[in-house]
Amino acid sequence: MTPPVFGHGELRLVILTLIAQEPRHGYELITALNEHFDGDYSPSAGTIYPRLSKLQEEGLVTKDQLGRKTIYTITEAGRAEVESRREEFERITSERTDTVRSLADTAREGLAQARRGLRTELDEIAKKARRAAEDAVRTANGRPAGDGSAEEAPADPSTPTAPEHEPGAADAPPADAPRTKADQSDLLRRVDVALQQFRMEVRQDARECAQLRALDEDTVAELETQLRETRRRFGALLRVHR
Numbered sequence: 405m406t407p408p409v410f411g412h413g414e415l416r417l418v419i420l421t422l423i424a425q426e427p428r429h430g431y432e433l434i435t436a437l438n439e440h441f442d443g444d445y446s447p448s449a450g451t452i453y454p455r456l457s458k459l460q461e462e463g464l465v466t467k468d469q470l471g472r473k474t475i476y477t478i479t480e481a482g483r484a485e486v487e488s489r490r491e492e493f494e495r496i497t498s499e500r501t502d503t504v505r506s507l508a509d510t511a512r513e514g515l516a517q518a519r520r521g522l523r524t525e526l527d528e529i530a531k532k533a534r535r536a537a538e539d540a541v542r543t544a545n546g547r548p549a550g551d552g553s554a555e556e557a558p559a560d561p562s563t564p565t566a567p568e569h570e571p572g573a574a575d576a577p578p579a580d581a582p583r584t585k586a587d588q589s590d591l592l593r594r595v596d597v598a599l600q601q602f603r604m605e606v607r608q609d610a611r612e613c614a615q616l617r618a619l620d621e622d623t624v625a626e627l628e629t630q631l632r633e634t635r636r637r638f639g640a641l642l643r644v645h646r
Contacts, residue, residue, distance in 0.1 A: 450622030
């Protein structure tokens, strides 16, 4: 099992110390934490805001509304705690930077392996889709599927042929020409490949987030909301073209 990034109360102390450096709102704290650990740790809002509320309840920070932003400021009691635990903060920073970096390296390696596997799988899906589309075209033209490798018989030199011409707009089907069954099958397989890639990439991102122990209820709830919204937009797009 992946060890926790922070021990009990350690993240609380880091947050309090960062607020002691200067007043901040929630997003600025997330950014400051990411910078403090060299870009290898980026907590979610669901990780930060409950701790800020707890610090406020304990009288260690206050919050003020500045426009649409809620700014958190250290109190005298909070500053006294930061000063008394300065050595602990420095130890946490040193130890957790190494821990987080190790976890991030592990996650990145796992992600790289997954992407290599994903690329191989998508290549295979694309090959199958191309073969199926070619078979559908041959079937539509009255030829048995799978005979694409056969060479055509050479033309009889005595048979007159149409003069060669450069391909142009006249060669293309009219814009309103109906799609053939083969066209629709090929396009549908492209949709299948795109959806498969989308699913696997989102799943791998979620796994990486879980490896860093940054996956929480708020993040998953927001992801579910965004996926439902994406599905609604896809549906609206496809219904437009019916």
